[in-house]
Amino acid sequence: MRNGEQKQNKFASPLAMLIYVVLALVVLALFSTSHLIRLIMPYAIAYTIPMLMTALGGLYSERSGVTNLGLEGLMLVGYFACALTIRLTEQTLLTAALPLGLLMGVLAGALFSLLHAFASINLKADQVISGTAINMLASALTVYLARTIAGSGNVRIMLGIVRQDVPLLSSIPGLGTLFFTQSYWSTWVALAVWGASWFLLYKTSFGLRLRACGEHPSAVASAGVNVYRMRYFGVTMSGALAGLGGSIILITYSGEFNGTVAGLGFLSIAALIFGQWKPLGILGATFFFGTATTIANVSQVIPQFGVIPPVIFKVFPYVVTLLALVAFSKRSAAPKAAGEPF
Amino acid sequence: MKKALYVGLMVLAIALVMVSCGKKESATATTPAATPAQVVTQPAPAAPAAKPAAKLKVGMITDAGTIDDKSFNQGTWEGILKAQNEGIVDAKYLKPSGTTEADYLKEIGNLYDAGYRFIITPGYKFETSIYEAQDKYPSAKFVILDGEPHTADYATFRTEKNVVAVFWAEHESGFLAGIAAALQMKTGNFGFIGGMEIPAVQKFNWGWQQGVKYANENLGTNITMLAENYLYQGSFDNVAAGQQIAASMFDKGVNVIFAAAGGVGVGAINEAKARVTAGKDVWIVGVDVDQYPDGMLPTGKSVILTSAMKYLDRASYDMIKHELAGTFPGGQKLNLDATNDGIGIPVQNPNLSADVMAKVQELYGKLKNGEVKVADTQLPGLFK
Numbered sequence: 079m080r081n082g083e084q085k086q087n088k089f090a091s092p093l094a095m096l097i098y099v100v101l102a103l104v105v106l107a108l109f110s111t112s113h114l115i116r117l118i119m120p121y122a123i124a125y126t127i128p129m130l131m132t133a134l135g136g137l138y139s140e141r142s143g144v145t146n147l148g149l150e151g152l153m154l155v156g157y158f159a160c161a162l163t164i165r166l167t168e169q170t171l172l173t174a175a176l177p178l179g180l181l182m183g184v185l186a187g188a189l190f191s192l193l194h195a196f197a198s199i200n201l202k203a204d205q206v207i208s209g210t211a212i213n214m215l216a217s218a219l220t221v222y223l224a225r226t227i228a229g230s231g232n233v234r235i236m237l238g239i240v241r242q243d244v245p246l247l248s249s250i251p252g253l254g255t256l257f258f259t260q261s262y263w264s265t266w267v268a269l270a271v272w273g274a275s276w277f278l279l280y281k282t283s284f285g286l287r288l289r290a291c292g293e294h295p296s297a298v299a300s301a302g303v304n305v306y307r308m309r310y311f312g313v314t315m316s317g318a319l320a321g322l323g324g325s326i327i328l329i330t331y332s333g334e335f336n337g338t339v340a341g342l343g344f345l346s347i348a349a350l351i352f353g354q355w356k357p358l359g360i361l362g363a364t365f366f367f368g369t370a371t372t373i374a375n376v377s378q379v380i381p382q383f384g385v386i387p388p389v390i391f392k393v394f395p396y397v398v399t400l401l402a403l404v405a406f407s408k409r410s411a412a413p414k415a416a417g418e419p420f
Numbered sequence: 421m422k423k424a425l426y427v428g429l430m431v432l433a434i435a436l437v438m439v440s441c442g443k444k445e446s447a448t449a450t451t452p453a454a455t456p457a458q459v460v461t462q463p464a465p466a467a468p469a470a471k472p473a474a475k476l477k478v479g480m481i482t483d484a485g486t487i488d489d490k491s492f493n494q495g496t497w498e499g500i501l502k503a504q505n506e507g508i509v510d511a512k513y514l515k516p517s518g519t520t521e522a523d524y525l526k527e528i529g530n531l532y533d534a535g536y537r538f539i540i541t542p543g544y545k546f547e548t549s550i551y552e553a554q555d556k557y558p559s560a561k562f563v564i565l566d567g568e569p570h571t572a573d574y575a576t577f578r579t580e581k582n583v584v585a586v587f588w589a590e591h592e593s594g595f596l597a598g599i600a601a602a603l604q605m606k607t608g609n610f611g612f613i614g615g616m617e618i619p620a621v622q623k624f625n626w627g628w629q630q631g632v633k634y635a636n637e638n639l640g641t642n643i644t645m646l647a648e649n650y651l652y653q654g655s656f657d658n659v660a661a662g663q664q665i666a667a668s669m670f671d672k673g674v675n676v677i678f679a680a681a682g683g684v685g686v687g688a689i690n691e692a693k694a695r696v697t698a699g700k701d702v703w704i705v706g707v708d709v710d711q712y713p714d715g716m717l718p719t720g721k722s723v724i725l726t727s728a729m730k731y732l733d734r735a736s737y738d739m740i741k742h743e744l745a746g747t748f749p750g751g752q753k754l755n756l757d758a759t760n761d762g763i764g765i766p767v768q769n770p771n772l773s774a775d776v777m778a779k780v781q782e783l784y785g786k787l788k789n790g791e792v793k794v795a796d797t798q799l800p801g802l803f804k
Contacts, residue, residue, distance in 0.1 A: 117668055117671055172718060232489070236693075236718050237717060237718055240697045242698075331663040332660065333686065336657075375664045379649065379651065379665055
């Protein structure tokens, strides 16, 4: 199994590296003047983080062998739970309501994903159908609950996170202005989660077993590992992280639950594929999506971008994803047993 | 595989139950049995006429978004509810499953079949469906807000005797908000974020610019306006884009943004809240309804400077009253503007000083008597 993976890496690495280098160059070329960097970077990062968390959740699930198309719905559940928690507690807890909201969003996402886990692991249901059902159920259930509990389909919170410059680091020339100005604390939490996940999945025996469940579950089972339990862990993590992603949308840029996460969950799945089911890959892919979307959004305000029609920026990430999928289709790094019940 | 199907169906069933529960919960939103609309096209006047005490049954169909959208749907519905609370009508609203002409026609048919002969549709998106419905249901009366019936290709405009089209003078509302904001700030840099580039939103924009210009020329203010800060995002629901556009504008030194953009405006308001909390002096001007509560901060202050309002509830309530009095102005295009108190800024503006309010009142009077005129077109010198 390990040999197989190394072989695959040999194939994938140079190509992936090439793409990253090209992307980095494109991004740097776009941000050639410091003025533009200052204008765009904080918002691009803010837009990237919810997708990164959700795609990372998808990575856990698919690496353990369960396809999860329900990420959109799981995000929505977290989005809603976080909004409701903050709405109910912000009067008494003030800013302490924000971390509590995040926590509840994570828990709600994890709980909701158990439905998917039960259907696809215990009942061996078709994971595509189950994931789709999760999406439909989530959008109906959250609006229903919002109406019953909060009295309106839109749940607004009073105040999200206020952006701050990171002390010391923001004064580093170049990099400082690029990454450490005007950042939300949730961004650093999310990046820590991303780093810890990379370590867990790639540097521990637990991670090896989890990934093995997605490649060749019967081999793992014969080694005495409980595949069901591993897959439950994978799916629950995907729910928790998608819930975190949804919660971060609320407390950073939206400030209001409005019954939809606008397709970010599906974009995350695309980022997962584009990123070849690897932590660094999805970081690059989501950042790429986030930056392109942000440029599309603000291009009207910034005359330097005005020379290119916004529609070009808007379709850019999708076109590149399509091309990448075509390029990668022969040597896709998808977990071999993802989508197959054990 | 069979098992898979069962599980899928089970979860789907639960989802469906939830959906239908959700609809029941929302007051009167139960959809009547979806009988094909064509079946009951011949009017049955005998039934309502037999009971002399029968109240007028008023139906409404929601536009994109929910009944509690804090905007168009909600404002229209509140006017209907006012009439219902007075005990003069029975009201019900339906939420179509989509925003196409077919979706709207289906719900019009549903309302008609359930005996609703007075149907109010908020929004220009209903224009083509009402064009069809006015002939299909001659015994029903329709009120369309912000639009007039026409064919899909805009070739034929026709408003039958059973239809009233109601328009607002958004430009006058935007003008007053522009005056108020300029007077309150004295100096600054003003921007505008629109939703879709449609007449109602454009008129807000042009009126706003004329208001700011008027204040600069006649009232001694010094407000900058740059073309790049006047734009239409292109949707009414992209919250993320609203936040990012507002953030970029604020970064560039804009300190007041007029957001006439629905959900896009929600993002802009959220960004303004974060900036005010961080100690910046930025403001949002709200739209359609008094958005003051939407910009509320934990400190008890709001980032909403004032709002350019359209009195949405007025249209539905007044039309119901007209119908009951037998003076339904069928076939007409009505304009709600300053002369009939159809637009304005909120009565209470905690963020505006008394002097500013007095000055705005004075100008409102001038709009009323025609001394000051606001154009509803893009005059030379105005941004798109």
